[in-house]
Amino acid sequence: MAPDSRAPEEPAILITAFLSQLAVSGVAVLVIVALAAAARLSRSTPPLNEAAARALLADDYPDAPIDRVWLAGDGDAALARSGARALYLFRLGDAWVARDLAWTEAAAAPVRDGRLHLSLSGVSPRLARPALAGWAPETM
Amino acid sequence: MLEAPFDPVKLAIPFFILAILLEIGLGRLRLARAEYEARDTLTSLAMGLLRGVPALLTAGLVFAATVWAWEHRIFTVPFTAWWGWVAIFFLDDLIYYVFHRLSHERRFWWAAHVNHHSSQHYNLSTALRQTWTGSLVGTWLLWLPLAFLGFSPAQILIQQGISLVYQFWIHTEAVGRMPAWFEAVFNTPSHHRVHHARNPRYLDRNYAGILIIWDKMFGTFQAEMDAERPRYGLIRNLGSFNILTVAFHEWIAIGRDLASARSLREVVGYLLGPPGWSPDGSRDTSESLRARWAARQSAAHTPAE
Numbered sequence: 001m002a003p004d005s006r007a008p009e010e011p012a013i014l015i016t017a018f019l020s021q022l023a024v025s026g027v028a029v030l031v032i033v034a035l036a037a038a039a040r041l042s043r044s045t046p047p048l049n050e051a052a053a054r055a056l057l058a059d060d061y062p063d064a065p066i067d068r069v070w071l072a073g074d075g076d077a078a079l080a081r082s083g084a085r086a087l088y089l090f091r092l093g094d095a096w097v098a099r100d101l102a103w104t105e106a107a108a109a110p111v112r113d114g115r116l117h118l119s120l121s122g123v124s125p126r127l128a129r130p131a132l133a134g135w136a137p138e139t140m
Numbered sequence: 141m142l143e144a145p146f147d148p149v150k151l152a153i154p155f156f157i158l159a160i161l162l163e164i165g166l167g168r169l170r171l172a173r174a175e176y177e178a179r180d181t182l183t184s185l186a187m188g189l190l191r192g193v194p195a196l197l198t199a200g201l202v203f204a205a206t207v208w209a210w211e212h213r214i215f216t217v218p219f220t221a222w223w224g225w226v227a228i229f230f231l232d233d234l235i236y237y238v239f240h241r242l243s244h245e246r247r248f249w250w251a252a253h254v255n256h257h258s259s260q261h262y263n264l265s266t267a268l269r270q271t272w273t274g275s276l277v278g279t280w281l282l283w284l285p286l287a288f289l290g291f292s293p294a295q296i297l298i299q300q301g302i303s304l305v306y307q308f309w310i311h312t313e314a315v316g317r318m319p320a321w322f323e324a325v326f327n328t329p330s331h332h333r334v335h336h337a338r339n340p341r342y343l344d345r346n347y348a349g350i351l352i353i354w355d356k357m358f359g360t361f362q363a364e365m366d367a368e369r370p371r372y373g374l375i376r377n378l379g380s381f382n383i384l385t386v387a388f389h390e391w392i393a394i395g396r397d398l399a400s401a402r403s404l405r406e407v408v409g410y411l412l413g414p415p416g417w418s419p420d421g422s423r424d425t426s427e428s429l430r431a432r433w434a435a436r437q438s439a440a441h442t443p444a445e
Binding site: 018022025026028029032033034035036037039040041043059060062063090092094095097098100118120121123124125126 | 153156157160161164165167168174175176177178179180182185186192249260261267337343348371373377378380381382389392393432433436
């Protein structure tokens with residue numbers, strides 16, 4: 001085969017090879033994820049209680065004394081007041097994620113259908129909707 | 141030599157897969173420590189799987205620049221010379237240390253690297269949570285001096301691949317400590333667990349690629365303490381498994397900060413300051429977190445009068 005007649009085929013061959021490799025790797029990824037799920041190797045993250053919420057928030061905010069904690073009914077989230085700040089903790093998979101915002105913003109956040117609508121800083125998530133038991137910021 | 145006769149990373153892909161399966165199996169049988177969360181694993185592997193797509197955008201430029209530098213080389217290092225491989229092993233690893241330190245200590249480069257640290261898990265799948273924007277931030281320029289020195293583009297690519305493959309196996313909790321002589325010289329799972337930890341004591345430590353000696357030489361080494369188990373992830377962890385969020389969240393945050401910047405100083409600070417820099421110092425940086433941690437430690441060990 002003459003070089004000039006072969007050259008135009010090369011990009012197509014490369015792209016086909018790349019896509020084939022991508023597809024095979026994609027299948028491998030799905031198999032690994034399925035096995036990881038089946039192996040049940042995730043961490044134990046029982047529903048939050050007040051002591052657990054305080055301990056987890058202390059990891060992220062070690063200098064923030066916590067005045068009070070409200071727990072979500074399902075134990076998947078907690079909101080705490082620390083002076084002028086509100087500290088919010090929520091579950092992500094088998095781990096916990098913390099965010100902070102001004103207490104005044106948390107206290108003024110609307111409650112709809114029993115859920116607090118909190119605007120969070122950061123890229124994701126922008127909004128949290130915990131159903132906090134006994135949420136009464138006006139008492140603080 | 142321009143084109144590498146083999147790619148260590150491609151050759152190692154079956155090993156990557158088998159090693160992850162082995163880690164999962166050992167974890168399941170409780171023969172080794174291994175924690176996996178399916179969505180976290182999917183995110184990590186998808187990041188690794190798709191990293192090649194954005195890298196294609198700059199592959200031609202990087203290769204052309206490396207070839208150009210090699211065509212203007214000072215010496216010629218023969219591809220088959222053993223001493224050339226010894227030399228590039230050390231030089232590449234030193235460059236990796238510089239690259240890695242820059243990628244943690246300056247926000248512009250951190251934005252490209254942060255995704256690798258965004259998992260709260262530390263297992264072999266975490267190793268594959270690779271950057272999508274790393275090739276766009278110009279750190280490949282750090283390797284150009286090797287081509288000027290006379291190492292061929294193929295030799296540079298192969299050594300970079302060897303380094304990447306080496307660093308795969310150290311992303312695990314299944315291995316405790318290696319023999320003391322090995323821990324003293326090489327980067328190990330123990331050393332790299334420290335690097336991925338967000339405990340203040342461990343922040344911005346152990347930047348090594350293959351050899352831990354660079355951290356010891358440049359004052360960034362921290363041994364893993366039995367009394368302080370690493371907590372993995374970011375200072376403020378991501379609240380999502382979305383791979384687009386993982387890949388781009390820090391770039392979005394930079395964009396927001398730049399939009400609010402009121403002076404050139406703030407623009408430079410937001411881009412080139414340490415991650416967490418803010419004009420009024422109200423945000424946390426690794427340095428401020430470490431300082432407050434040190435103060436707490438000091439207070440805890442000071443007897444009350």
